Amino acid sequence: MTRLFNDPSLFADEMIEGFVAANHFQVRRVSGGVVRSTRSTPGSVAVVIGGGSGHYPAFGGLVGQGLAHGAAMGNLFASPSAQQVYSVSTAANNGGGLLLSYGNYAGDVLHFTQAQERLRGEGVDCRTVVVTDDIASATVAEKHKRRGIAGDLTVFKAAAAAAEAGYSIADVERVAILANERTRSIGVAFTGCTLPGADTPLFTVPEGRMAIGMGIHGEPGLRETDIPSADGLAELLVSELLAELPDGIADARGERVGVILNGLGSVKYEELFVVYRRTAALLEQAGLTVIDPEVGELVTSFDMAGVSLTLFWLDDELETFWRAPADTPAYRKGSVGASEQMDDSEMHDSVASDAQITPGSAESHDAAATALAAIEAVLAVIEINADELGRIDAVAGDGDHGVGMQRGARAAAVAARDADARGAGVETLLVSAADAWADRAGGTSGALWGVMLRALAAELGDTDAPTAMAVSAGVGAARTGIQSFGKAEVGDKTMVDAIVPFAESLATEVAAGVPLTAAWSTAADAATDAARATADLLPRMGRARPHAEKSLGTPDAGAHSFALIVQAVAAVFAAENGENQND
Ligand SMILES: Nc1ncnc2c1ncn2[C@@H]1O[C@H](COP(=O)(O)OP(=O)(O)O)[C@@H](O)[C@H]1O
Numbered sequence: 141m142t143r144l145f146n147d148p149s150l151f152a153d154e155m156i157e158g159f160v161a162a163n164h165f166q167v168r169r170v171s172g173g174v175v176r177s178t179r180s181t182p183g184s185v186a187v188v189i190g191g192g193s194g195h196y197p198a199f200g201g202l203v204g205q206g207l208a209h210g211a212a213m214g215n216l217f218a219s220p221s222a223q224q225v226y227s228v229s230t231a232a233n234n235g236g237g238l239l240l241s242y243g244n245y246a247g248d249v250l251h252f253t254q255a256q257e258r259l260r261g262e263g264v265d266c267r268t269v270v271v272t273d274d275i276a277s278a279t280v281a282e283k284h285k286r287r288g289i290a291g292d293l294t295v296f297k298a299a300a301a302a303a304e305a306g307y308s309i310a311d312v313e314r315v316a317i318l319a320n321e322r323t324r325s326i327g328v329a330f331t332g333c334t335l336p337g338a339d340t341p342l343f344t345v346p347e348g349r350m351a352i353g354m355g356i357h358g359e360p361g362l363r364e365t366d367i368p369s370a371d372g373l374a375e376l377l378v379s380e381l382l383a384e385l386p387d388g389i390a391d392a393r394g395e396r397v398g399v400i401l402n403g404l405g406s407v408k409y410e411e412l413f414v415v416y417r418r419t420a421a422l423l424e425q426a427g428l429t430v431i432d433p434e435v436g437e438l439v440t441s442f443d444m445a446g447v448s449l450t451l452f453w454l455d456d457e458l459e460t461f462w463r464a465p466a467d468t469p470a471y472r473k474g475s476v477g478a479s480e481q482m483d484d485s486e487m488h489d490s491v492a493s494d495a496q497i498t499p500g501s502a503e504s505h506d507a508a509a510t511a512l513a514a515i516e517a518v519l520a521v522i523e524i525n526a527d528e529l530g531r532i533d534a535v536a537g538d539g540d541h542g543v544g545m546q547r548g549a550r551a552a553a554v555a556a557r558d559a560d561a562r563g564a565g566v567e568t569l570l571v572s573a574a575d576a577w578a579d580r581a582g583g584t585s586g587a588l589w590g591v592m593l594r595a596l597a598a599e600l601g602d603t604d605a606p607t608a609m610a611v612s613a614g615v616g617a618a619r620t621g622i623q624s625f626g627k628a629e630v631g632d633k634t635m636v637d638a639i640v641p642f643a644e645s646l647a648t649e650v651a652a653g654v655p656l657t658a659a660w661s662t663a664a665d666a667a668t669d670a671a672r673a674t675a676d677l678l679p680r681m682g683r684a685r686p687h688a689e690k691s692l693g694t695p696d697a698g699a700h701s702f703a704l705i706v707q708a709v710a711a712v713f714a715a716e717n718g719e720n721q722n723d
């Protein structure tokens with residue numbers, strides 16, 4: 141249970157503010173997250189990590205000498221936005237290239253990839269290594285689909301220590317890839333976590349039972365058993381990990397391993413030590429030499445009660461990096477040489493300055509007013525339905541869809557109002573709204589709504605009054621954009637299931653000469669039916685994928701919000717045409 145909060149929707153921001161105030165000697169706040177407060181060697185590689193908040197010390201707590209150079213910090217259990225990753229990366233850049241590293245979650249992948257593309261476009265040698273250590277989350281044949289959990293630390297640390305040692309970006313990337321290949325984790329959970337302001341836990345584990353392999357957002361694992369003794373838990377975790385040796389290691393005997401026994405949020409350190417006592421003995425019996433074990437909270441899941449064990453299979457190079465000193469708010473090891481503090485004036489904070497708005501033509505500015513009215517209607521419908529969207533998402537996702545959509549729609553409305561007041565044409569207004577939405581919402585749907593609104597905007601332009609054909613083409617472009625970006629197909633149980641019939645119906649109606657208002661309304665009904673029908677589907681993408689059966693009977697949250705949105709816009713078009721939508 142989270143007891144201490146103000147406005148739940150401000151929790152992550154307020155947490156970051158307090159975290160920075162408490163750790164000013166190691167980290168400074170920049171837009172999107174934090175960077176080291178100490179000076180790094182000019183020309184060296186910078187390692188930028190990140191992810192949702194709620195996993196402290198991941199991710200901001202792992203920034204400092206010997207570890208990450210910066211962390212993009214998203215909202216609770218939602219990836220940071222591409223803009224956040226970009227600004228933190230820009231602030232952390234030492235001129236020797238950037239390595240982005242984060243756990244393998246859909247929202248993180250979408251946003252970090254966008255940021256990487258932008259940085260590369262600016263000539264920065266930016267590379268990515270995604271952490272995939274959780275052996276419970278996919279088979280060894282599909283290792284690339286595994287989630288990242290406490291093994292984040294071993295990969296981040298190896299990469300950062302390599303950067304600190306003066307390695308080139310190619311070598312830092314090589315070390316990080318090797319570290320990820322050689323890191324394996326498995327977790328168990330005894331209870332779920334409750335996010336600030338929520339009345340009930342995001343997920344539950346029956347009293348007295350333990351979920352083996354449960355992920356850090358409640359993703360289901362392998363199986364459930366009664367809670368064993370501390371020794372029994374050590375035996376289970378060690379045997380699971382020793383059953384899957386990394387490539388190139390035929391026999392555990394004689395190997396050297398870094399070990400992390402990680403508390404997931406509300407397991408006492410004393411309990412962890414009791415579990416570690418047996419863990420250490422078992423590893424020794426297996427012929428392993430343990431190097432610098434860590435017992436404590438390194439990657440958490442808010443207040444979830446659970447434990448994970450990570451083995452980091454070392455070679456000489458990785459061992460050097462694992463042993464290397466570090467000094468971050470949450471992770472200290474050995475003694476790092478004194479490094480100068482940066483002056484605040486030296487911090488390169490690429491906070492988006494007031495974007496220039498070039499006024500559109502009178503026709504396009506009129507269309508922008510309609511677009512603004514549509515965005516206001518979207519905001520209103522999302523505000524009303526936010527709790528419901530959260531409930532739907534909690535059935536099989538991580539329960540943050542309502543909050544994410546709310547943050548996105550609120551930001552889009554603010555940006556659109558400003559663009560409208562400055563005489564923007566419809567393209568410029570929608571681009572402002574798209575960027576604000578993606579930036580404030582984060583998460584998978586934030587990235588996708590940003591892409592859709594930008595694609596729609598590009599077809600409308602800032603000059604001509606948009607025709608029905610142009611709107612239909614814009615919706616078609618939004619559909620293509622989201623599919624090529626998110627890679628979902630119809631039937632995967634995502635918002636694509638509502639968007640595709642919507643775009644197709646709109647195109648058919650408009651091509652047949654039906655006026656936009658009527659065509660949009662028919663298409664919105666098709667989207668609503670399709671969203672409803674997702675209740676019968678099994679998810680194949682996104683956070684809901686591993687919860688397949690659990691989600692039967694519940695529609696997809698993103699498809700449902702899409703249908704609500706296009707219905708709200710239909711009402712705006714109808715009102716502008718002087719029609720009564722209830723007729
Ligand atoms: N690859 C994808 N393509 C299109 N839509 C997706 C994809 N993955 C997930 N979604 C949509 O995103 C919604 C979840 O959004 P949200 O809760 O904001 O994201 P997150 O899962 O990152 O917390 C899902 O209900 C689904 O409609």
Ligand SMILES: O=C(COP(=O)(O)O)[C@@H](O)CO
Nearest residue numbers: 191192217219245246247583
């Ligand atoms: O949940 C996280 C990000 O993943 P989404 O796909 O945006 O839900 C985050 O907590 C881990 O980085």
